Amino acid sequence: MPTIDISLKDLSKLIGKEITRENLEAEALLWVKGEIDGEEGDLLKIDCKESNRPDLWSTEGMARALAPFYTKERGIRKYTSEFSDLYIHVDRSVDEVRPFITAAVISDITITEELLKQLIQLQEKVSMTFGRKRKTVGLGIYDYDKISAPLTYKACKPTEIKYVPLGCTKEMTLKEVLEKHPKGIEYAHLLKGYERYPVIIDKNNVVASMPPITNSETTGKVTEKTKNLFLEVTGTNLEDCKVALNVMACALADRGGKIHSVTIDYGKQKIVTPDFTPKKIKVKFEDIEKITGLKLTLKELKELLERFCYDVKKAKDRIEVEYPSFRQDILHPVDVIEDILISYGFNTIKPIIPDISTRGELLESELFCESLRNVLPGFGAQELLNFTLTNKEVLFKKMNSKEENCVEIANPVSSKWSCIRNTILPSLMEFFENNQTQEYPQQIYELGECVIIDEKAETRTQTIKHLAWALAEKEANFTKAKQILEYILKGLNMEYEIEAEEHESFISGRCAGVSIKGTKIAFVGEIHPQVLKNFSLEFPVCAFELNVSEIYKLKE
């Protein structure tokens, strides 16, 4: 969710009314799903939670959305573009790599430091969040007076053509830009695997830009001296390119710029951008009433919608609403209904406590786990809750056991948390290691989740519950562990068999396996001194671990 910097003074100027932090925070910000994240003098950091509305990610956009809240402005703000003869010819060679382009020219604009800051911020937020880090949408801003029209958007081989990228002095091939230019290095992955890279060239065959990487040093420098701007958006989806262009163009128009259109010639089809024709959607009255739970008259609805920058057209059993061309977040009538609710004010709605009669219950399997968990404190054991994330060192190496397949994280934050446990005993041993300065005896247990690999399962794994118990003290021995384990097993009222077992974590000859109906469900024993050494323990430990999920299955 983008965080944007907004100057209160600038915002007040754009709205035409004095705006303070207080009145912004009290209600207006709720309209744009904003939250103040920080303040520095006149500057507010606003966290914009609406991740599908790039039109809100600038002071201009916020001002536009909030104007009806503070002033008498209603409905869609009108934007027009003057027809210009600027032409972009799209060569089919871009189809494979980045097929779409939209563009506009902004004239008569006074570029101030504040405007430049906002412009760059908006460009950044739109291409990062809306454009998925330039993957689906990338934006370019140019000094229009340094471009020789008409332009061609085409794809060239990596070494076929050279230009001086922004911030550089020497000519580079496209390949070199990806290898050497900071933006080239950062975004090279977007062009990886393509035989040709997209470029915008002017009538003299000079490269103006290499979308979505960087434009040229000659055309791409915008300063306070620049008078006319050329905007270009390239991407993988035409609709997104149109939205991003309109967001930028409208913001500049709000600052007094005049918008001029550009004709994009796709060969078979010509389009003129930017296109500010409002979009339409129909919403049923019935649905509005059902979802909001409010009985609203048409007049009330009209006012609520117009205050949210909609135009309301027709009304029978449904209303037809128009909304600004730069909005891309309305997929379904419910999106309009939410806006009606926000416009109404969430905190003016009277909540109704739902009266739905259902029978509550806990999962049978959970109740079974709880019965087991409640047995052990009676023997003096302290319950633990450990992380399921761990690592192979703890799971296998320190436990002296052979490495088994377990769930491994591809992008762990730390190697300490790189696997998900398949047994609980290692968690208990680690706990002992962390608590050597505490008084002994230490008797602990945990009944919790583990994940084992199961190639046949839907998720190739099974989430199962285990119960592990361990005692560390001078006199910890097999008998003490077996006593408690057998108390539990007897309580289950199932027939079980105990047999000697070899387990690398336990002293040979002092470990037993327990099975029910031929299925192994538990093991118990004295921990091997090498394992104790691995966890730096100086007291013997006896322990058992029980597969609770398996027992539950067998019980049914």
Next chain:
Amino acid sequence: MQDIIQGLHPLERKIIPFLKNTMLFQELLEQTKMQEAEVMRALQWMENKELLKIKTETKETITFGDLGKKYSREGLPERRLLEQLKKKTLTIQEIKLEDAEKNIAIGELKKKAAISLGKEIEITEQGKKLLEKEFPEEKFLKSLPKEPKSLSEEEKRTFESLKKRKDIIQINIEKTRTITLTELGKKLLKEKIDVNLLETLSHDLLKTGKWQGKKFRKYDVKINVPKIYGGRRQPYMEFLNKIKVQLVQLGFKEMSGPLIETEFYNFDVLFQPQDHPARTWTDTYHLKYPTQGKLPNDLVVNRVKNVHQDGGRTGSTGWGYKWDPKIAMQLMPRAHATAVSARQMVKGIENPCKYFTISRVYRPDVLDATHLIEFNQLDGFVTDKSISFRTLLGMLKLFAIEIAGAEEVKFFADYYPFTEPSVQISAKHPQLGWVELGGAGIFRPEITETLNIETPVMAWGLGIDRLAMFKLGIKDIRYLFSQDLKWLREPRIV
């Protein structure tokens, strides 16, 4: 006085007849013929009752070590070497001394300039003179035992150099404890001490009834007893169990799901587009092994695919991209508990119904006092034909009052990819003040209609960890999964 007498421990009573106004501990020990520890314990108890005083003095004595005893019989190795050299010069191998002694003897004599070292070792004139006299070391050893305090300057030097050599001398520390009775103690000795007090109420006494008419020895009830720790449930687990009970009381049914999920349930069913930023590596964990799971039956998968691509039959435009089943098949540790709701809805639900889950979820974060890498989320959903945004707010308010003990609530517009309208709730807690309690909304029709659920579904998630931290009195969130036995053992009964 009677209280003191009746409170005397059998050990105290045993030593009393032997006590004198002033006596040495050793003396008492010999007379009572009891264990040293028993006598000491009894004396300490009596000292606590101000019946006597124990004064401890330590005395240091220098005595022979094992080698010192040997040398006082056989002579120091340096003297023996010098004797040998007086007869003839010797190579090191020819010296008749133990290997360990050779080096020391040579070293000592070298220091005294009594020998000269070449290929062979030779006695010097100085050495011959020395041999005739008694060495200071020999003189010192003869004079033992001695107290360190009484040493002359010269003796001190010899003492220091002998101390550096192994096992020649040692310092014995002797403790002398003197017992002196106080006035109260003297009085006690004059009293008649009843020996008929009962110590332990034994099985035998009860069986025979012999306890009747007898008195029990009085205990010092203020005495410190050894600490004991009871086994108990984990405090955060207890907190979660209470929440579960509250939800069951409100008519909610518990549900669960696997820790490792396909992206299908974690994202796709919930209408989160496949290129959504929340699905990237920085926001969620991905797996190295295993990587791909299976999708459910084609019917559900096709509907989900269509709704992503063009909205299917839900009246939505969809996201307008080509949906890829391979991405949906990717496995990941569950990133949010709503995945459990997604699974439950695909499996099938009754109508009306109320569900909840407390599920473990994973986020790539750095573990510190305010962030966990895995934690529990409380999530759920409700469906019924009566549901609207107003009932959603009503349910949230009910949660805030019942679960968080809130006095007031406030609602904020919010954005979640799977609900529309969406709302965030803040609750005013009597002690914590305004707390962000959770998020909720009505599942998008793209989700519910795709799964053939005809009534609106309210989905909610509550952040209960801050409440848990408050209830458990902790500032560090890691204590919810505490690795600190000391803290877990702390008695807390609420």
